[in-house]
Amino acid sequence: MSNVLVVNAGGHSLKLRLLGPDDDDRGRWTVDAPPDSTEAAELLDRALDEADDVTAVGHRIVHGGDRLSDHALVDEDVRAALDAAADLAPLHVPPALAALDRCRERLPDVPQVACLDTVFHAGLPAAARTYAVPERWREELGVRRYGFHGLSYAWAVPRAAELLGRDVADLQLVACHLGSGASVCAVAGGRSVWTSMGFTPLEGLVMVTRSGTVDPGMITWLQTRHGLSAAEVSDALEHHSGLTALSGGLGGDTRDLVAAASDGNADAQLALDVFALRLRQEVAAAAASLDRLDAVVLTGEIGADQPEVREAVAAGLPVLGLREGLSTAQDVDAVVSPIGAQVAVVLVHPEEERQIAAEVRRLIAR
Numbered sequence: 317m318s319n320v321l322v323v324n325a326g327g328h329s330l331k332l333r334l335l336g337p338d339d340d341d342r343g344r345w346t347v348d349a350p351p352d353s354t355e356a357a358e359l360l361d362r363a364l365d366e367a368d369d370v371t372a373v374g375h376r377i378v379h380g381g382d383r384l385s386d387h388a389l390v391d392e393d394v395r396a397a398l399d400a401a402a403d404l405a406p407l408h409v410p411p412a413l414a415a416l417d418r419c420r421e422r423l424p425d426v427p428q429v430a431c432l433d434t435v436f437h438a439g440l441p442a443a444a445r446t447y448a449v450p451e452r453w454r455e456e457l458g459v460r461r462y463g464f465h466g467l468s469y470a471w472a473v474p475r476a477a478e479l480l481g482r483d484v485a486d487l488q489l490v491a492c493h494l495g496s497g498a499s500v501c502a503v504a505g506g507r508s509v510w511t512s513m514g515f516t517p518l519e520g521l522v523m524v525t526r527s528g529t530v531d532p533g534m535i536t537w538l539q540t541r542h543g544l545s546a547a548e549v550s551d552a553l554e555h556h557s558g559l560t561a562l563s564g565g566l567g568g569d570t571r572d573l574v575a576a577a578s579d580g581n582a583d584a585q586l587a588l589d590v591f592a593l594r595l596r597q598e599v600a601a602a603a604a605s606l607d608r609l610d611a612v613v614l615t616g617e618i619g620a621d622q623p624e625v626r627e628a629v630a631a632g633l634p635v636l637g638l639r640e641g642l643s644t645a646q647d648v649d650a651v652v653s654p655i656g657a658q659v660a661v662v663l664v665h666p667e668e669e670r671q672i673a674a675e676v677r678r679l680i681a682r
Contacts (some may be wrong), residue, residue: 318371320676321363322669323419325351325376325412327496332363333669334370343367351411360415364422372427374676375416376467376668378408378517380432382458387435387675390416390428398430404462404516407554429679431672436466437501437508444510444605463511465493465616469501471671472615472664479651479662480611488606490599494625495616495666496524496568500595502602510605512598518553521598522591524568527557562587574624592628599629603636611660612638620665621646630661 319342324331330351334343345363349355364370375390381401388394398416402409420428437445445461446454453459469491476491477484484506491501498521502510512520522528530553538544544552559568564583566572570591576584603609614626623644630653631640637658645652645663653661 318369319367320673321367321370321373321419322672322676323360323373323375323412323415324669324672325408325415327407327411330356330359330411330415331669332360334363334367335670335673339670339673352414356411356415357418360418361422364419370423370426372429372676372680373419373423374429374431374672375412375419376433376672377412377416377430378433378464379405379462380430380434382460384430384432385435385438387429387431387679389679390420390430394430405464406550408517427676427680429676431467431675433464433466433468434462436469437461437463437511439507440511441509447515459515461511461514463499463501463508464513464517465497465499465501466508467668467671467675468493468615468666469503469508470675471667472613473503473506475649475664475667476611476613476662479649479664480660482610487610488608489611489613490602490606490609491613491615492595492599492619492629493616493666494521494595494614494618494622497526498523498528498595498616498618500598500602502605504606510602512602522594523558525555525558525560527553527561528594559587559591562590570618570622570625574622588624588628592625592632595625595629596632599633600636609636609659611662613662613664615664615666617666620663626652626661626663 318337320335322333328350329348332345336342345359347355347359377398379401381404383397398413447459449459472491474484477487488504491503493499497517499511499513501508518526520528535549538549563573566576566584573584573588577588618625626642627640630638630642639654639657641654642661643652649664651660652663
């Protein structure tokens with residue numbers, strides 16, 4: 317197969333990357349605007365005009381819902397299934413579908429592949445995927461833990477095994493994807509056995525604008541006692557919570573928060589402390605699904621580029637065998653834990669686009 321165009325639609329950005337047969341870069345296009353915006357549409361059109369010999373297009377789709385458990389060539393049935401999953405990840409799926417539809421319109425004879433972040437977690441054990449909620453919710457409405465950031469984990473886990481000089485089949489580790497969205501995953505033998513994100517990408521860690529896990533009783537209290545609508549609560553938890561809500565107006569960029577905290581800003585310090593505590597708690601929770609802990613893998617923009625966050629994780633988890641004093645290396649994938657540490661800490665830079673291209677090639681070659 318020749319060139320694969322990867323379309324990575326985030327909540328507030330659109331990244332396009334053309335990868336050649338040897339994963340060589342043949343073009344990149346990025347815009348910091350919602351993928352369903354005019355700016356993103358113009359960028360996508362320009363990329364499609366400039367990209368040479370596109371033989372397939374791979375689309376990152378955050379949620380496949382209960383009808384899609386594997387990456388899939390997009391036909392009308394798959395497109396309908398993606399529509400059905402859209403309200404489960406409203407920040408991500410609808411904008412990604414806007415980009416998908418535009419690519420199908422512009423390249424009608426080119427295979428389009430939906431690469432789903434939920435696929436990596438499709439085989440979660442029953443105890444890990446099941447919520448203790450009424451049977452009708454589970455059986456008829458499809459309420460279960462789906463898990464996300466699967467494309468990131470699918471890249472980072474074998475890469476970490478390579479850096480450790482271990483067979484991935486023999487490794488038990490906790491992987492952390494830390495970016496604007498963030499999650500933790502327990503991986504045994506290359507398979508997801510537990511993950512912090514659940515039915516939607518709102519559960520789990522504190523994120524840049526998302527609250528992560530909160531008491532569901534708080535939500536019903538806000539609605540019944542204070543008259544907030546479901547839409548108001550959803551908007552607050554998705555867009556106006558997380559690090560952004562705690563930072564006293566500084567925003568949710570951890571680089572800015574680390575700088576402000578070093579200058580004595582109490583709000584920035586609190587935001588970082590809450591983020592780090594929740595991260596350590598979820599790492600410990602993930603470890604409870606493993607027989608042993610060989611390594612903690614950090615990926616995503618924050619995981620790869622924020623050594624202060626990495627240090628806060630390791631320094632706060634001696635109970636799991638982690639040690640402080642991590643290397644501050646940032647430019648390359650590396651084992652960053654001190655020599656002799658009981659549990660290795662591995663830094664892997666995110667490469668979701670390469671993973672998507674690999675999934676596209678595997679699917680087309682079947």
